[in-house]
Amino acid sequence: MSSSNNPPLILASTSVYRRELLTRLRIPFEVVSPKVDETPLTGETTLDLALRLANAKAAAVAKIHPDTWVIGSDQVADLCGAAIGKPGNFDRALAQLQLMRGQTITFHTALCLMKNDVHTTLSIPTEVTFRKLSDDVLENYLRAEEPYDCAGSAKSEGLGISLLEAIKSDDPTALIGLPLIALTGLLRDAGFAIPATK
Template sequence: MNNKTSIKLILASSSVYRKELLSRLYIPFTIISPDIDENPLQKETPEETALRLSTSKAKHISESNPGFTIIGADQVCSCDGILIGKSGEFNNAKKQLQFMSDKRVFFISAISITNGNKTLSSSVTTECKFKHLSDDKIEHYLQKEKPYDTAGSVKMEKLGITLVEYVKSDDPTAILGLPLIKLTEFLKEFSIISM
């Protein structure tokens, strides 16, 4: 690993979950929250949305921070071809989970890393099969977790794991919002880490 004082890394995110995930790599970084429009574009696939937003976040922060390497990330949730965003509150979250009950749901986690000259981007899709969710189970989960700031109202790292029959992914951290396997590959290419 490089000398810590020489690393200039910024996570372009306001997510406490992504901050915790990046901290697992034991590299110093700072956080700047990107202020961009996160609405999907018409006819955009979920993967295209996630990749565009992660790249936009990284490049937006890069413009005002020359000399830094920036990580942008985004996650979108898709069920029956419909994008499911952050609920923001209890009633919306309940409707989201009622809709996802008994269905396969896809969480697309995208990352982009840029130094202003070079940009690398990738996405990882996690497939989840949701159990049949009774209103009682949904309400109990929402009252305990209050997951209103996550795509699809699911905190898989906590009680959200009880809502699913299975989780399939090439990267177990992707469902949490920051695919660390791909990210470490990118960080090596940018000489942020050497392992």
């Protein structure tokens, strides 16, 4: 990454997808695991869950790294009010794709930028409509890409795009896990130069 006079920055995440996305901005950053319990609260909506977890991840890391800007992010997929998590294996992924066949899912991607007591938390919604495809097609996809660490069981940045009929979002990287349009605005407001000066 290029050197710059930007403030220290930490990504509070273990996600390889978020790390890859943040790298696109070409500013130095560190990665620290937030170690946050992601269990939903009773009666919590999917949007509230995403916002709470993004804030909690940033806060957990900001507590041990004071005076440093910390990015927290979380994504919750919503089908008719129910959260759809990461499948973890083939059978659960197939069940998810069968459930979502022909349906429109809302992916709430929440973002928090925090430093000490200063923070901004927001969420970018992405509506994803899945095609009505046969079980054979779904099974072939899962064997080809093995997207078991992705909520919704389909990688839109890969072969999973073939399962989708439409994507509607104001921030195209939100679906992958980190809304860079929103994040760039927050970082600039916090004093970051993007593109960074050499």
